[in-house]
Amino acid sequence: MITTYEEALNFIHGRTKFKKSPSLNRMRAFMERLDNPQGNIAMIHVAGTNGKGSTVAFLRELLIAQGLNVGTYTSPFIVKFNERISLNGQMIDDTALLHLVNVVKPVVDRMDIELADFEGGPTEFEIITAMMFVYFGSINPVDIVVVETGLGGKYDSTNIIDPIISVITTIGLDHMKILGNTIEKIAQQKAGIIKRNRPIVVGRVTDGVFSVINNEAKLKNSPIFRLGVDFNAKSEGTKSSWEEILTYTSNKMNIKQLSVPLLGEFQDENAATAIATFEKVAEIQGWAISPKSIRQGISETRWPGRFEKVNDEPLVILDGAHNSAAVDRITQLLKTHFQDKEITIIFAVLADKQGKQMLEKLAAVPHVRVILTQFSGPRLVSKIDDFNVNKFDNVSIQESWKEALVQSVGEMSSVDLLLVTGSLYFISEVRSYFVSE
The missing domain is CATH 3.40.1190.10 (Mur-like, catalytic domain)
Known part of the structure; x- marks a missing residue:
C-alpha cells in the first residue's frame, strides 16, 4: 500500500x-x-x-x-x-x-x-x-x-x-x-x-x-x-x-x-x-x-503554455513549441503580429528534438536575439555545448535559465517582447515564476 x-x-x-x-x-x-x-x-x-x-x-x-x-x-x-x-x-x-x-x-x-x-x-x-x-x-x-x-x-x-x-x-x-x-x-x-x-x-x-x-x-x-x-x-x-x-x-x-x-x-x-x-x-x-x-x-477555451501571455510590460509569452514544425508556426506568428517589437527569445530543448534546426529558425526572425540555455527536465536536455552558436550574431549562451530571465527583463523596455520556448517541460518550470495556481 x-x-x-x-x-x-x-x-x-x-x-x-x-x-x-x-x-x-x-x-x-x-x-x-x-x-x-x-x-x-x-x-x-x-x-x-x-x-x-x-x-x-x-x-x-x-x-x-x-x-x-x-x-x-x-x-x-x-x-x-x-x-x-x-x-x-x-x-x-x-x-x-x-x-x-x-x-x-x-x-x-x-x-x-x-x-x-x-x-x-x-x-x-x-x-x-x-x-x-x-x-x-x-x-x-x-x-x-x-x-x-x-x-x-x-x-x-x-x-x-x-x-x-x-x-x-x-x-x-x-x-x-x-x-x-x-x-x-x-x-x-x-x-x-x-x-x-x-x-x-x-x-x-x-x-x-x-x-x-x-x-x-x-x-x-x-x-x-x-x-x-x-x-x-x-x-x-x-x-x-x-x-x-x-x-x-x-x-x-x-x-x-x-x-x-x-x-x-x-x-x-x-x-x-x-x-x-x-x-x-x-x-x-x-x-x-x-x-x-x-x-x-x-x-471559453484556455490552454496554458500555448503562446500564453503571462506578463504585459514587458510582454512575456510562454510557448511549448518542441519541434521544427511548431517553431515554424511560432516564427510566422512573431513576424506577422509582433514585427514592431524588439524580441528576446530564451530557448531550451530536449536532446531528442531538432534543436539545431529550431535554433536556426528562431535566430532568423527579424529584430530578435536568442539566449540558449538549459533546464532540469525529466528527459535528457540538450546541452549548450551541443550547439555551434558562433555562426550566429544574435545568439548567446546562459547556463542558468533563471539568470537569463533576470538578465533579459532587466535589459528590455516595457514595450519589448520576451518569448520562452523550446519545450513544454521547460516552460512548465518557468511558468511557476509568473503564474500562481
Whole structure:
C-alpha cells in the first residue's frame, strides 16, 4: 500500500519509459486484469504531431457547453502532474490520484513477476493510462472522455480503445527514432488510431500525408473529413484583446466572427478541427447543437503554455513549441503580429528534438536575439555545448535559465517582447515564476 502522494509519483515515475518491442499486448493484458474499464467509456481519440493539446482543449469546452461531464487525458502537464487526468477542466485531487495508484499497483506487481522473462511489466505511460481508464470507467463515470495519444498512435497505450471518432490534427517530423524517419512513416503510425467503421477527422496535412491516412481509412471503412475540403477555417484577423477571429463552415454550419482566445492562425485550424469533430459526434449521438453553444465553447477555451501571455510590460509569452514544425508556426506568428517589437527569445530543448534546426529558425526572425540555455527536465536536455552558436550574431549562451530571465527583463523596455520556448517541460518550470495556481 502506498500511503502518500509523493510515494505515488515516485512509483509512477520510477517505471521504465519504453520497451524494445512496440506492442499493445501488454496494455490489453493489463486492462483485462483491471476488468477493462475502458469498455465503459464513450471516447474521442486525438493524435497529431502538433495541435492535439489545443484541439483537446477546444473539444473539452465544446462538450461542456453542451451540458456534458467531460473527462480529458493529456500529456505532459504544465502546472501539476494531476492535470493529466481532468474532469471538466479541473485536475483530479491528490487523494484520487493516490487511490488510483493503489488500485493499479497490485496488478503491476503481478505482471512484473509474470513478465520477468520477457520485457517486464507495464511502463510509466501504460500505468497512467490505466489509471485514467479506471477513474472514468469505474470510479467516476462521465458522459465522454477526450483522450490524447502520448506518442504516435498505432502502438500508443491509449490505442486499445474503440472511440466514437478519431482525430489527427497535423503530422510533422518528430520522435523520428521511434516513429520513423520520413513523414510518410510517421503518418502511418498516426493513422494507426483509425478504427473500423468509425469516422476520422483530419486537420491541416499535406496531400502526401493525407494519402497515407486516406488509404488506412478506406481499409477500415472509416468516413473521412478533411480540413479545407469537408470543413473550413477562415482566419479573419485578430482583436486587440489577444483573440483570433474565425469563420467556420461545413456542409451544415456557417458560423462567422468566432472568438478564438488562443493566438495564431494555426489555432483557428485547431478550433475548426475541434468543431468538425464535435459536429460529427453530435450527429452520431443524436444531440441538437447550436452556433450559440459552439461560440461559447470556443470562446471559453484556455490552454496554458500555448503562446500564453503571462506578463504585459514587458510582454512575456510562454510557448511549448518542441519541434521544427511548431517553431515554424511560432516564427510566422512573431513576424506577422509582433514585427514592431524588439524580441528576446530564451530557448531550451530536449536532446531528442531538432534543436539545431529550431535554433536556426528562431535566430532568423527579424529584430530578435536568442539566449540558449538549459533546464532540469525529466528527459535528457540538450546541452549548450551541443550547439555551434558562433555562426550566429544574435545568439548567446546562459547556463542558468533563471539568470537569463533576470538578465533579459532587466535589459528590455516595457514595450519589448520576451518569448520562452523550446519545450513544454521547460516552460512548465518557468511558468511557476509568473503564474500562481
